[in-house]
Amino acid sequence: MELKQLQEHWDNFPEISMEERPILSSDLEKIVVKNPLSDAFYLRRKLLTRIIVFSVLWIVSAIQLRSQWILDGPDISELVALFGLLSYGLYFHIRLLFFADYPTLLSLPLMGFLGKLETVLDKYILSFKFVSGLAGFYVLALIQLLLFRSNKGAFETLSHNDWYKWLILIFISVSFDILLLHTIIPKYRKLLAGVRKYKDGIQGGPK
Template identity: 70%
Template sequence: MELKKLLQQWNSFPEVSMEERPVLSSDLEKIVVKNPLSDAFYLRKKLVLRIAVISVLWLINSWQFRHEWITQGNELYPQGALFVLLAYSLYFHVRLLFFADYPTLLALPLINFLNKLETILDKYILSFKFVSALAGFYLLFGVEKLLARASAGAYETLSRNDWYKWLILIFLSISVDILLLNTIIPRYRKLMATVKKYRDGIHSKAQNK
C-alpha cells in the first residue's frame, strides 16, 4: 500500500517519460525532510539505534578485552572475537546508513529509487546475521554467569574448555538466527519482493510501449 501511495505521487507530475519524470520539486523537498516513507521502508531510525547500541557494546568490550589481554584470562579469545565482530558490525551499519542517504533518497528517478530501496532492504536483512552472532556471544556470557551461581564446578569446566564454549556459542547463534528467520525477517523479505514486483512491472510496461 505504501508503494502505491508513492506511485500516485509520481503519477501526479506532468506527462513525461518515466525516466525523465522528476521525483523532487520544491514542495516535495520539504516533504522528504519530514520522511514521506512509511516506517516499513524508512529504516534510518532502526539503523541509528543499532549503531548506538553496538557502539556502547564495543566500548564496553574494548575494556573487557584489554583486561583479559593483560591478565591472560579464560575469556581472552571469546572477548577478542567479539571485539572484531562488534567492530565489523559497526562498520557495516554505518556504511549502510551512509549508502541509504535518506535525505536525498527520493531525489532519484523512480527506477533508481526502487533499485536502491531493494538494495537497502537486502543489506538490512543481511545485518540480522550480525545480530544473531552477537546474541550468541551475550547469551553465552549469560549462561556462564548462571553456571557460576548454580554450580562452581560446571562453570570452571566450561570456562577452561574452549571447545565446549565455542560449540555452545555456535548453537546459540544458529538458534537466534532461525528464530529471526521465522519471525522478523519474513516481513522485510515480503517488502523487498513487493519493491521488486513494482520495479519489474514498470520495466514490463516500458518494454511494451
C-alpha cells in the first residue's frame, strides 16, 4: 500500500528532482509541504529515539566501568564489552541518520530516492542486532539483581563464574534476536523487498 502511494506521488516524474519541475500541481504542493513517507518508511523518529536511549545507557555504562575499574571489580570484562557495544551502536545509528538526510531525501531523483531508502531500510534491519545484544546484557543484570534479593548463594556463584555469565548472556541475546526475526523485523523486510521490486521494475522498464 505504501509503495502504491509512493508511485502515485512520483508518477510522470521518473528521473526529475522536485526542484527541476517547472510547475507544481496542487498535489505536488501538498507533497512539498507534508512529508509523503509513511511511518514505516520514515525512520527518523525511531533513529533519534534509539540515539537518545543509547546515549543515556552509554553514560551510565561509562560511570559503572570507571567505578569497577577503580575498585578492580569482578565485572570489568562484561562492562568493557557493554561499553564497546553501546559505543559502536551509537556511532552506527548517528551515521545512519546522517546518511538518510531526511530533510533533503525528497529532493532526490526517483532512482536516487529509492536507492537511499533501500540502504536505510537494510541498515535499520541490521541495527536490531544491537538491540538483541543489549537485551542480553541488561536481562542478565536483571537476573543477577533478582538473585541478589532472593538467593545470595546463587548470586555469588554466578557473579564469580564468567563462563556461566557469558553463556547466559549469549543465550539471551540469540533468543531475543530470534524473537525479533519473527515479530518486528519481517515488517521491515517486506518493505525492503517491495522497494527493491519497485526499483528493479523501473530499471527493467522501457528506457
